[in-house]
Amino acid sequence: MAFRWSSSLVCLAALALTPASAMQERDPLAPLPTAPPQAAPVPVAPRPEPMLRPVSTAPVVRSSGFETYKSRLTVAARAAGVREATIAAVIPYLQQNARVIALDRAQPGGPPNSSVIPPFAPYRAQHVTTDLITRGAARFRSYAPQLAWLEQRFGVEPQVVMAIFGHETSYGRITGNFDLLEVLATLAYEGRRRAFFEEEFIAALRLVDRGTPRSRLKGSWAGATGFPQFMPSNVLRLATDGDGDGSANIWNSEMDGLASIAAYLQDAGWKPGIHWGVPVTVPASLNRASLQSSLVPPRCTQVFRRHSRWLTVREWRQLGVQPTGRSLPDGEMATLIEPDGQGATAYLLTGNYRAILDYNCSNFYALSVGLLADRIAAGR
Structure with missing residues (x-):
């Protein structure tokens, strides 16, 4: 990632x-x-793709705290200049994904200062x-x-x-099939790296603003997406056209994905x-x-x-x-x-x-x- x-x-x-x-x-x-x-x-599309409430088969945590937290995400998105249409189409329908939380908490690794490698x-x-x-x-x-x-x-x-x-x-x-916006909102709410995941959530909203279909924003449980497994902020910054068609599509073009990886390493x-x-x-x-x-x-x-x-x-x-x-x-x-x-x-x-x-x-x-x-x- x-x-x-x-x-x-x-x-x-x-x-x-x-x-x-x-x-x-x-x-x-x-x-x-x-x-x-x-x-x-x-x-950039002339307007965001019409977005309906996503149908998700992932386990959901019903949390009044998460419902309240979505208000914080709304405020942050507005402050970042995300379009109101995008905010209204995405944030009210976000759900907390229990599977994402379980996977995040199950990451391997011993105590931070452990000498056992x-x-x-x-x-x-x-x-x-x-x-x-x-x-x-x-x-x-x-x-x-x-x-x-x-x-x-x-x-x-x-x-x-x-x-x-x-x-x-x-x-x-294997590029992942988790709903990226749901993943990032869940990880931000969980709070272990809240500032980081809030920034990435806003970056994902910006991708929607730029015309990336919500249906394309799929990825890993940790929020990485596309052939390079970029976080959304890196998609915005480093996604690169590698096949010469004028578009940087890291989800469908292998050459765009490879060019984006090369751009990342150069950077x-x-x-x-x-x-x-x-x-x-x-x-x-x-x-x-x-x-x-x-x-x-x-x-x-x-x-x-x-x-x-x-x-x-x-x-x-x-x-x-x-x-x-x-x-x-x-x-x-x-x-x-x-x-x-x-x-x-x-x-x-x-x-x-x-x-x-x-x-x-x-x-x-x-x-x-x-x-x-x-x-x-x-x-x-």
């Missing part, structure tokens, strides 16, 4: 980080001074499968000219774009011409304590805690950390992660890995995307 942490959660800037050869850590990943991609606007290998086996590799490689070949154009336009490795498409929706097979600071990372062997004698980062990340503390401090690839080689296949430029900055502990495969990660983390702030997610991308590009 693509989040944008600047709005509360899927992440604005890469962490400030630096060479171990310096006395203090500083930022080797300053954002490139490039303008964001010009996303094709979502076409499961191994990566089982997750990798579930998300870098023969099926995903085979279908991704076939699409990679069939879309070769279009993907080459995307790489030229955005500077992002096309195999990574394809891997995110595969990871998020199984190449469009997250992807550096052209640099791979996300490489598997490496680590000598048993490596002094890991001396490589711990002293930086305090502004977000995703548990995720970044697993990364070493930044060194150049040359400095890693001098410490005995050796790539097992392709390598990275000697002067490129990289961090080390050992997701299955000492003695197992480790990875040197570049700044572009951070762009994948921006899409979903999970080391397991980002590593599996990178590894799936490598297998897709290799065709096996």
Whole structure:
């Protein structure tokens, strides 16, 4: 799921980080001074689609508190400039979805400060499968000219774009069938991340204002939609026309979905011409304590805690950390992660890995995307 942490959660800037050869850590990943991609606007209809009360088979919570809360959403929508016709067609008919609440509360994960981290290998086996590799490689070949154009336009490795498409929706097979506005209103009311989900609810209303049919606004229980699994605010900001028809339709056009993923990664600071990372062997004698980062990340503390401090690839080689296949430029900055502990495969990660983390702030997610991308590009 693509989040944008600047709005509360899927992440604005890469962490400030630096060479171990310096006395203090500083930022080797300053954002490139490039303008964001010009996303094709979502076409504006002359008036909103007529919307009747949606027929929902989802379990509903009858809550007087939720009925009262809808007044708050109405006030917020008006303050944001949403059309009265859209407000009247949507908010009075919203229902609290019990299934969404149950799924949100059942998310995996231990206590916030737990030091117990499961191994990566089982997750990798579930998300870098023969099926995903085979279908991704076939699409990679069939879309070769279009993907080459995307790489030229955005500077992002096309195999990574394809891997995110595969990871998020199984190449469009599973995009979610929850009513997006109902989901976002329910999660906002639940209150755990109220400010974030209220902003996304308003963004979804803006999509309706711009002419997106309510019937098209389907997605995951967490509020992500379309082939890229964007939150509504990212649809407004980064949905991109990839098939040249003048419309950015991330729900029906695979090329629009792929172009939008590429636009997201570029916006997250992807550096052209640099791979996300490489598997490496680590000598048993490596002094890991001396490589711990002293930086305090502004977000995703548990995720970044697993990364070493930044060194150049040359400095890693001098410490005995050796790539097992392709390598990275000697002067490129990289961090080390050992997701299955000492003695197992480790990875040197570049700044572009951070762009994948921006899409979903999970080391397991980002590593599996990178590894799936490598297998897709290799065709096996």
